Amino acid sequence: MKHFFISFTVFFLFASFNTADSSSIINTWTWEKSVGGSNNPYLATPKTIGFTKKVIFTPNGRVITYKNNVEIRNSAYQIEKGIGYTDQEEHDLLTFEGKTYVIEKLDNQNLTIVSNNQDGSRTIFKR
Numbered sequence: 001m002k003h004f005f006i007s008f009t010v011f012f013l014f015a016s017f018n019t020a021d022s023s024s025i026i027n028t029w030t031w032e033k034s035v036g037g038s039n040n041p042y043l044a045t046p047k048t049i050g051f052t053k054k055v056i057f058t059p060n061g062r063v064i065t066y067k068n069n070v071e072i073r074n075s076a077y078q079i080e081k082g083i084g085y086t087d088q089e090e091h092d093l094l095t096f097e098g099k100t101y102v103i104e105k106l107d108n109q110n111l112t113i114v115s116n117n118q119d120g121s122r123t124i125f126k127r
Contacts, residue, residue, distance in 0.1 A: 025057045025079065025094070025103075029111050029125035037120035055125065063096045073097060085116045 031053035036042035046052045056064045057077060065073040077096035084091045084102045092103040094113055101113035104122070111125040
C-alpha cells in the first residue's frame with residue numbers, strides 16, 4: 001500500500017507540471033495580430049488585413065475557426081510535447097488545420113503560437 005501511495009504521489013506531481021494541457025486552451029480566442037518570421041517580416045492585424053478572426057477550442061478536441069463571425073473551418077486539434085524547429089528544445093506543440101505550432105504563451109488572457117518551421121511566424125490571440 002505504501003508503494004502504491006508513493007507511485008500515485010509521483011504521478012500526480014509529474015501530471016501537475018504539464019504547462020499547456022488541452023483544458024487550458026479551451027475557450028474562444030480572438031486574433032490580435034500576426035508577425036512574420038525573420039525570412040518574411042510582416043505585421044498583419046484585423047485592420048490591415050480587413051477581417052476579424054477567432055478560434056474556439058472545444059473540450060472534445062475540435063477547433064472552430066471564424067472569419068468575420070462566419071464559421072469557415074471545423075477540425076481536430078492536438079496538444080503534445082515535441083521539439084521546436086528554431087531552438088531544438090522540447091515544447092508544447094499545438095497541431096490544427098494541417099499546421100503545427102509551438103505554444104509560446106498560454107495564460108488566462110493570452111495565446112501566442114509560433115509556426116514550428118523555418119518561417120517561425122507568430123500569431124497572437126486574446127480572450
